[in-house]
Amino acid sequence: MASATNSETAGGAHPGYPLTRAQLLQMYRYMVLARRLDERMMTLQRQGLAAFVIAGVGQEAAQVGAAMALRPGVDYLAPYYRDLAVNLVFGMTAREAMLNALGKRDDPNSHGRQMPAHWGNRERRVVTQSSVVATQLLHAAGIALGARLRGEELVVFASCGEGSTSRGDFHEALNFASIHRLPVIFFVENNGYAISERTEKEMAVPHVADRGRAYGIPSAVVDGMDAVAVYQTVKAAADQSRRGGGPHLIEAKCYRLWPHSSDDDDTRYRPRAELEEWAKKDPLVVLRGRLMEDGVAADGELAQLEAEVEEEVREAAQWALRQPDPAPEDALGYVFKEGG
Amino acid sequence: MAAVTVLEAVRGALAEAMERDERVLVLGEDVEAGGVFRATDGLAKRFPGRVIDTPLAESSIIGVSIGLAHYGMRPVAEIQFADFIHAGFDQLCSEASRWCYRTCGDAWLPMVVRTPWGGGVHGGQHHSQSIEAYYGHMPGIKVVVPSFPADYRSLLLAAIDDPNPVLFLEHKRTYRLIRQELEGAPAETVIGRSRIVRRGDDVTVIAWGLMLHESLAAAEQLAAEGIGCTVVDLLSVQPLDRETICEAAKATGKVLIVHEDTLTGGFGAEIAATIAEHAFEFLDAPIRRLCGPDVPAMPYHHAMEAFFMPDRERIAAAVRELAAY
Known part of the structure; x- marks a missing residue:
């Protein structure tokens, strides 16, 4: 499923788009799937069935647009906690996402050992992440250096929020990757808020991209509410990086339509008028409108797709709720890897 | 070689x-x-x-x-x-x-x-x-x-x-x-094991790094005085070889732990706790620690540096006290 979205588009691109009709529908499908999963997880949390949710609502265009420009199975992801949709493109299923949300024993990410949305899957080349922000950007540089030494052609997609860009590891990673001209795509999902702090409290320059340029890294700002624009920007950068062009930084300007997490009350710090203004640019609504307007798909076809996703998510949640929890003593073990 | x-x-x-x-x-x-x-x-x-x-x-x-x-x-x-x-x-x-x-x-x-x-x-x-x-x-x-x-x-x-x-x-x-000389010298190949490098009947000394060498020098000096030391080269802090540590503690019933690090919360505390938990019945004296003093860091001047670091004389003195206990 994932690989089909990344097949070459030569000859088959839909007029006015860099993607085929099938890819555009797939793009929309991933975005809807991520949204419905987040909504279902929040419902489960409100019902007392899940302890915690941290969602990517409002950031689906940035995430799916970027991830579809990569090569699952070849490229590495060093994601951050909001990147559910990125992981879906890299092969995570709705059922797996639900196991993760519920901290179930068989969650492939951490088997209930980490909070939800802390991704990791070695086989899919998704690097395990912690709750500490920006640390993963150095891991990305190390993987890229390893690939360079081994002669493997790939890019490492390292994402974070704009809040992370104030941490030392962000700056150290940009510096290191730039010195060695490593194939890393630093993808910053600037959703306007680090919990309650607006970007003005996080940095004295208008764009994260300004910070990238200080390290000699080509840095672009893209409309993160536009999945196709993000796809094009990331694709161009990744193609260059792959061929030895060094790292790129892409800042996707988007918006966090939900509170920081299920534990956050954003009415204490965020004006409702601002939220309503951004809600008009909801990336799902925007893409849906474009697909119909440009003759990619009719309303009925999209409605059917949405119904299928709805059912997929409903079934995944029901299934995941029935899966075993970890045993208490599963807290032990795997402190060290055995053997060599 | x-x-x-x-x-x-x-x-x-x-x-x-x-x-x-x-x-x-x-x-x-x-x-x-x-x-x-x-x-x-x-x-x-x-x-x-x-x-x-x-x-x-x-x-x-x-x-x-x-x-x-x-x-x-x-x-x-x-x-x-x-x-x-x-x-x-x-x-x-x-x-x-x-x-x-x-x-x-x-x-x-x-x-x-x-x-x-x-x-x-x-x-x-x-x-x-x-x-x-x-x-x-x-x-x-x-x-x-x-x-x-x-x-x-x-x-x-x-x-x-x-x-x-x-x-x-x-x-x-x-x-x-x-x-x-590497040839013929004992060489540990498994991480997580300590080694008893000297055996004596009176006091057990546990150390690592420079302090291990100072402890061995002290043990040599003490042997001439008729005090026998068992000396443990720790080799690994994590994993900790609790078995060897306790075996060495039981051999003499008196234990001195020596480290350069400051006393409070230093790794000697973990070693002492291990012995207290698992070899208590074998002890004939309180477990002693000889460590750096509780100041934030080692000072620069050579006189203060020497004051900060335990050495063979102070180790020997501590062992004599324990032996006499």
Whole structure:
């Protein structure tokens, strides 16, 4: 499923788009799937069935647009906690996402050992992440250096929020990757808020991209509410990086339509008028409108797709709720890897 | 074969590991030029592209090593002085130590972080520190503290072969001070074992690094006075060889733990607690600790430095007191 979205588009691109009709529908499908999963997880949390949710609502265009420009199975992801949709493109299923949300024993990410949305899957080349922000950007540089030494052609997609860009590891990673001209795509999902702090409290320059340029890294700002624009920007950068062009930084300007997490009350710090203004640019609504307007798909076809996703998510949640929890003593073990 | 120094044993083990496994890389500050202690001297020329200078940024050195190890390389990072490793504490503590645990073994990190520690070189507050207590408190990272050249060689090779993060502590005062003929010398190849290096009936002394050598010198002196010492070379802080420690404690019933690190919360506390829990009935005297004083760091001036660090005379005095108890 994932690989089909990344097949070459030569000859088959839909007029006015860099993607085929099938890819555009797939793009929309991933975005809807991520949204419905987040909504279902929040419902489960409100019902007392899940302890915690941290969602990517409002950031689906940035995430799916970027991830579809990569090569699952070849490229590495060093994601951050909001990147559910990125992981879906890299092969995570709705059922797996639900196991993760519920901290179930068989969650492939951490088997209930980490909070939800802390991704990791070695086989899919998704690097395990912690709750500490920006640390993963150095891991990305190390993987890229390893690939360079081994002669493997790939890019490492390292994402974070704009809040992370104030941490030392962000700056150290940009510096290191730039010195060695490593194939890393630093993808910053600037959703306007680090919990309650607006970007003005996080940095004295208008764009994260300004910070990238200080390290000699080509840095672009893209409309993160536009999945196709993000796809094009990331694709161009990744193609260059792959061929030895060094790292790129892409800042996707988007918006966090939900509170920081299920534990956050954003009415204490965020004006409702601002939220309503951004809600008009909801990336799902925007893409849906474009697909119909440009003759990619009719309303009925999209409605059917949405119904299928709805059912997929409903079934995944029901299934995941029935899966075993970890045993208490599963807290032990795997402190060290055995053997060599 | 001539006797080799600690430094030569380290350098030799690095070359040996790089020779037999091309995934082994060395990275750190000034390593291409041989490093400030010359531990990587000649390696850049012998293994082109596999000895990598890094920016002066410890979080980078450790974070990039994590990425390299995850990818399948075998990075051996050098932190120039143990005192500077704390900028990478987050990468070691929040990331490396949990990599295997948080994925239930789906991912793991075959990486080594080498760093010179300890006092006695007039290094002042920021070139003399003992760090084993901070990092020994972190399950998921192995912490190795050899004392003799043969163990430096065998344990560094074991650390590089280990699929887990290993913090490899090298006592900088012993780099050129301690020599040993490698052939025929005992060489531990398993991380997590301590060794009884001397047997005597009266008092057990447990130490590592420079303090192990000072303890052995004290034991020699005490033997002439008719006091017999059992001396334990700790070799590993994490995992801790509780069995050997308790066996040595039971052999004499009197225990002195010696370390350079400050007393409170130093690793000697964990060793003392282990003995108290598992060998209490065998004790004939309170467990004693001879450590640095509880001041923030080792001072620069040689008189104050000497005051800070335990030495053979003070070890001998402490043993005599215990023997007489």
